[in-house]
Amino acid sequence: MSDGGAVLPWLVIREDGNGNRYRVGSxxxxxxxxxxxxxxHRSGGEQLYVVERVARGS
Structure with a gap:
């Protein structure tokens, strides 16, 4: 099923020191x-930024 919008399957997730995760970009x-x-990462200091692919159908 497609809504006609752009497909942006790659996410940037920020993880803080307590293990909380926040999506910051697609x-x-x-x-x-x-x-x-x-x-x-260069501008945010100690924050961890990870790249993940959205599972198909999500």
Whole structure:
């Protein structure tokens, strides 16, 4: 099922020191997501940013 919108299967997730996770961005390609995560990490200090792919059908 498609709603006609853009497909953005790559997520950037921020994890804090307590294990809480927050989605901070969605991207069309892994390369875009990794570039954004690297930029956020450089500006965010101790925060951990990870790239994950959304499971199909989610």
């Amino acid at each position: 991207y069309a390609t892994r390369a875009e997501a990794e570039k954004a995560a690297a930029r956020l």
